[in-house]
Amino acid sequence: MEATVKINEITQNDLDWKICYDSERCTRCGKCIATCTFNALEMQVEKRAYTAVEPELDNPTAHKRKFKAVPVVKQISDLNHKCVGCGMCEKVCPNEAIKPERNIDSREALINHPGGSPIKRGGRTNLSTERTLDKIKVGRISQMTDPSLDAQRHTFDLKTPFGRILGPEELPTKFIDDEMKIEGPTPPVRWIYPIIIGDMSIGALSTRAWEAICIATAYLNEKHGIQIRMCSGEGGMPIKLLKSKYLKYMILQIASGHFGWNRIIKAMPEMVEDPAGILIKIGQGAKPGDGGLLMAAKVAKHIQEIRGVPKSDLLSPPNHQGLYSIEESVQKMFLSMNAAFQFRVPVAIKVAASSSSVSVYNNLLRDPYHIVGGFFMDGIQGGTGAAHQVSLDHTGHPVISKVRDAYLAATAQGKQGRIPLFAGGGMGMTYDLAADAFKAICLGANGIFAGKIFIQLLGCIGNDNGRCNQCNTGLCPTGICTQDYRLVQRLDIDKGAEAIVNYMLNVDTELKKMMAPIGNSSLPVGRSDALVSVDKDIASKLQIPFVC
Amino acid sequence: MCRIGAIKSLNPIHPSMALTLMLSQQKGHDNSGFAIVMKDLYGIFEPYKDKPLLSYSCTEKGKTIIEEFMMEKGFSKKIFRWEPPVKPFKGMDFAKMPFYGFDVFNYPDNLMNAPWETKEDALLDTRLELRKLLEETGDGFVFSFWPDVLTLKEIGNPNHIGEYFDLWTKRDDILSKNIVIQYRQNTNYEIVRYAAHPFFLQGYTLCANGENTFYVKNKECQKSLHKGYIGFESDSQCFLYTLHYIHHELKWPLPYYKHVITPLPFEDIDKMEAEKQKSLYKIRESLAHLEINGPNTIIGLLPDNLMFTCCDSKKLRPVVVASDGVTTVITSEVCGVNDVLPNRDPEKDIYPNEREIVAITNDMEIKRWKQQ
Numbered sequence: 001m002e003a004t005v006k007i008n009e010i011t012q013n014d015l016d017w018k019i020c021y022d023s024e025r026c027t028r029c030g031k032c033i034a035t036c037t038f039n040a041l042e043m044q045v046e047k048r049a050y051t052a053v054e055p056e057l058d059n060p061t062a063h064k065r066k067f068k069a070v071p072v073v074k075q076i077s078d079l080n081h082k083c084v085g086c087g088m089c090e091k092v093c094p095n096e097a098i099k100p101e102r103n104i105d106s107r108e109a110l111i112n113h114p115g116g117s118p119i120k121r122g123g124r125t126n127l128s129t130e131r132t133l134d135k136i137k138v139g140r141i142s143q144m145t146d147p148s149l150d151a152q153r154h155t156f157d158l159k160t161p162f163g164r165i166l167g168p169e170e171l172p173t174k175f176i177d178d179e180m181k182i183e184g185p186t187p188p189v190r191w192i193y194p195i196i197i198g199d200m201s202i203g204a205l206s207t208r209a210w211e212a213i214c215i216a217t218a219y220l221n222e223k224h225g226i227q228i229r230m231c232s233g234e235g236g237m238p239i240k241l242l243k244s245k246y247l248k249y250m251i252l253q254i255a256s257g258h259f260g261w262n263r264i265i266k267a268m269p270e271m272v273e274d275p276a277g278i279l280i281k282i283g284q285g286a287k288p289g290d291g292g293l294l295m296a297a298k299v300a301k302h303i304q305e306i307r308g309v310p311k312s313d314l315l316s317p318p319n320h321q322g323l324y325s326i327e328e329s330v331q332k333m334f335l336s337m338n339a340a341f342q343f344r345v346p347v348a349i350k351v352a353a354s355s356s357s358v359s360v361y362n363n364l365l366r367d368p369y370h371i372v373g374g375f376f377m378d379g380i381q382g383g384t385g386a387a388h389q390v391s392l393d394h395t396g397h398p399v400i401s402k403v404r405d406a407y408l409a410a411t412a413q414g415k416q417g418r419i420p421l422f423a424g425g426g427m428g429m430t431y432d433l434a435a436d437a438f439k440a441i442c443l444g445a446n447g448i449f450a451g452k453i454f455i456q457l458l459g460c461i462g463n464d465n466g467r468c469n470q471c472n473t474g475l476c477p478t479g480i481c482t483q484d485y486r487l488v489q490r491l492d493i494d495k496g497a498e499a500i501v502n503y504m505l506n507v508d509t510e511l512k513k514m515m516a517p518i519g520n521s522s523l524p525v526g527r528s529d530a531l532v533s534v535d536k537d538i539a540s541k542l543q544i545p546f547v548c
Numbered sequence: 549m550c551r552i553g554a555i556k557s558l559n560p561i562h563p564s565m566a567l568t569l570m571l572s573q574q575k576g577h578d579n580s581g582f583a584i585v586m587k588d589l590y591g592i593f594e595p596y597k598d599k600p601l602l603s604y605s606c607t608e609k610g611k612t613i614i615e616e617f618m619m620e621k622g623f624s625k626k627i628f629r630w631e632p633p634v635k636p637f638k639g640m641d642f643a644k645m646p647f648y649g650f651d652v653f654n655y656p657d658n659l660m661n662a663p664w665e666t667k668e669d670a671l672l673d674t675r676l677e678l679r680k681l682l683e684e685t686g687d688g689f690v691f692s693f694w695p696d697v698l699t700l701k702e703i704g705n706p707n708h709i710g711e712y713f714d715l716w717t718k719r720d721d722i723l724s725k726n727i728v729i730q731y732r733q734n735t736n737y738e739i740v741r742y743a744a745h746p747f748f749l750q751g752y753t754l755c756a757n758g759e760n761t762f763y764v765k766n767k768e769c770q771k772s773l774h775k776g777y778i779g780f781e782s783d784s785q786c787f788l789y790t791l792h793y794i795h796h797e798l799k800w801p802l803p804y805y806k807h808v809i810t811p812l813p814f815e816d817i818d819k820m821e822a823e824k825q826k827s828l829y830k831i832r833e834s835l836a837h838l839e840i841n842g843p844n845t846i847i848g849l850l851p852d853n854l855m856f857t858c859c860d861s862k863k864l865r866p867v868v869v870a871s872d873g874v875t876t877v878i879t880s881e882v883c884g885v886n887d888v889l890p891n892r893d894p895e896k897d898i899y900p901n902e903r904e905i906v907a908i909t910n911d912m913e914i915k916r917w918k919q920q
Contacts (some may be wrong), residue, residue, distance in 0.1 A: 146759035157813055159814055169798065173827075182830055417833075418838050521862070524841075526837065527762060529763070
């Protein structure tokens with residue numbers, strides 16, 4: 001006897017997302033199928049029963065059961081064509097006939113391992129979405145004895161240093177007629193906006209998405225005086241930008257694959273501006289201890305040109321091969337990157353937050369060459385273009401306590417601020433970038449860096465609840481994380497840039513709105529007394545008051 | 549808001565003048581303490597100008613601790629002691645200590661001919677050690693140990709404190725050319741004597757009012773800068789430590805104190821010529837954690853007795869500087885000045901702005917330096 005059901009066949013209710021379809025509303029226009037980049041939909045014909053009245057002479061109300069073929073849109077129940085919940089079908093449907101629905105009984109994570117392969121995806125962790133920052137409040141409000149400021153009226157210095165800071169006793173000062181002169185070289189330091197657009201490469205992003213962020217960065221600087229900086233990510237950038245005056249807003253990244261640096265070096269003689277900085281990426285919060293991988297599917301012709309590589313999977317190794325110690329990294333890598341721009345450009349390091357981060361930071365603080373210009377720590381809630389899900393969800397370290405630890409470690413040595421601290425990983429996860437920045441700063445960060453929220457502003461619909469996160473597939477439905485020339489057209493560059501500009505103008509106002517009540521016009525770096533926590537353990541760990 | 553004041557005069561003055569200066573400025577219910585630092589002493593202390601003077605208050609046991617400790621440290625030759633005459637009265641509202649002492653010592657033999665840097669280090673070490681010792685048993689407080697400097701601090705109603713020590717009666721025994729004084733207005737009832745300004749460290753005296761909103765930043769930075777930067781019972785101590793650090797340790801001229809605590813906004817720095825820009829940026833980078841962010845008025849007195857005042861960068865606290873040519877006053881409110889310098893020309897009173905340091909030299913010249 002044949003079984004009534006083959007339970008090993010994948011069906012809709014095994015998957016994370018189920019298509020909810022109303023054939024009565026559907027006009028069969030086909031837009032949903034055309035727009036689904038994952039080929040999760042197809043037209044099928046359904047056999048439908050209906051009752052037809054067929055009058056007979058002796059029985060005028062006689063009816064018969066009949067069948068008809070009805071064309072319908074159907075979800076393909078196949079792991080290779082699974083619905084990812086991106087909702088593009090819903091977006092294009094003129095009749096509200098179709099939408100994806102989350103399947104809370106999904107078995108997908110259990111069964112989606114064809115050939116024994118682990119799940120790979122992009123985005124942030126979907127498991128550790130609880131945030132320390134949301135349990136911290138700005139509880140120290142100036143009221144009577146120390147008046148709060150007027151966010152609209154007062155001048156606020158929303159700038160933070162990026163570069164190696166010398167202690168006052170190390171400054172080459174000379175006084176002539178009681179006037180201080182700085183005589184002799186000092187490490188390069190740039191005062192920048194305390195929010196950096198984190199490293200997302202051309203390759204991970206489409207050129208159009210990357211360009212939109214560049215445009216927003218330049219616009220914020222040139223039109224609004226917000227000195228925001230954007231990190232290139234690994235992979236270089238267009239020659240035209242390298243030779244333009246806008247290079248001054250860009251932080252160039254060098255990571256373990258060294259992609260793009262041949263073109264950067266070749267462009268150096270023709271650069272009219274120095275870049276804002278160099279960021280040496282050692283590790284990444286989303287997949288600490290893991291390298292980078294740009295799938296061959298995303299290595300389009302222009303990516304091959306920018307990176308100087310053939311079409312193949314591009315692997316950035318988990319470590320910088322040739323560096324064996326912190327000291328060596330300072331001597332070899334930092335020195336050579338500093339020397340490349342003749343010590344005019346700050347060189348910083350980005351590491352994944354880890355139990356050992358403070359040791360690394362301490363070591364760098366003692367570097368005798370004064371050439372480490374920033375310490376970027378990336379927490380477990382950071383995003384990525386491609387990683388194993390197990391890395392995203394289970395490896396890494398929250399950044400907040402680590403940045404606090406690093407600040408307090410520097411403070412204990414009287415070296416706070418000497419190497420500016422930047423915290424990243426989950427910043428803007430709840431779309432409150434200003435609040436996140438402000439709280440991290442009060443805990444000791446000089447600034448923060450964020451990536452995901454900026455592509456979300458462009459139109460990325462991926463989220464931390466399992467929606468889409470297909471940045472690694474080359475099939476990004478929003479045209480942001482793909483190099484497919486058809487898909488990238490979906491992104492309107494100008495509108496994307498405008499969304500970022502508008503959001504950042506709002507962040508700028510919100511930052512002031514947070515500084516005003518605590519009575520500060522300068523960034524309250526390390527002003528932990530402005531914060532309280534509604535969680536006892538968080539309060540204890542961060543050394544701030546517990547309140548309830 | 550604490551009322552603060554300072555008087556500098558060509559002629560030695562009595563503390564009663566400082567009390568008069570503060571009297572009309574009293575407001576509110578609290579007035580929880582009183583502190584005074586006198587520098588460049590005359591009267592009974594005039595013969596001992598170059599000898600270190602220990603100002604303290606203690607229990608009977610504390611007296612023994614202090615005597616034994618000073619002996620052990622080589623300060624065996626106490627050459628003068630002033631015990632202020634006290635006048636207890638009914639309804640006295642302050643927490644008095646059993647004993648108040650002002651002892652002048654000869655330097656120990658090993659310090660007698662030592663360079664000044666060695667002496668000042670030894671004097672500081674001695675005070676810090678003594679303070680620690682007294683704190684262990686809770687038997688006393690030591691406020692200053694320095695040549696030509698007298699300090700008195702108490703908790704309670706300032707007028708009563710003045711009356712108890714008979715400071716309202718103008719006499720010729722205790723006089724000085726510089727007085728810095730505070731009538732404490734504190735909303736924090738858990739106060740200790742060390743929290744009362746003026747504070748003193750190695751010749752530097754400072755009092756301030758308002759809140760130091762960057763107290764935690766300042767404190768965390770200062771803790772590792774110098775052995776004398778301790779206590780932090782008041783957020784205003786940070787202002788003194790920064791002054792000491794900039795002027796004494798880094799040996800930068802006084803205007804740079806202002807550049808450190810209230811740096812110019814970037815938009816102002818960016819308008820300056822390149823060399824100036826560079827130095828101001830470097831200061832802001834290196835000493836970011838010593839910035840204050842208001843609201844404060846500061847009155848300071850340097851080792852060479854230059855007296856000055858400056859404010860936070862938004863000028864959120866009042867201050868006035870007034871002079872009759874012989875005596876100059878810096879204080880919170882003009883009503884106090886009217887009481888002590890009624891015959892001055894009030895049109896010449898100075899209300900310093902947020903970017904100024906107004907300083908008074910020993911010959912009563914008023915110098916104004918603008919941060920730019």
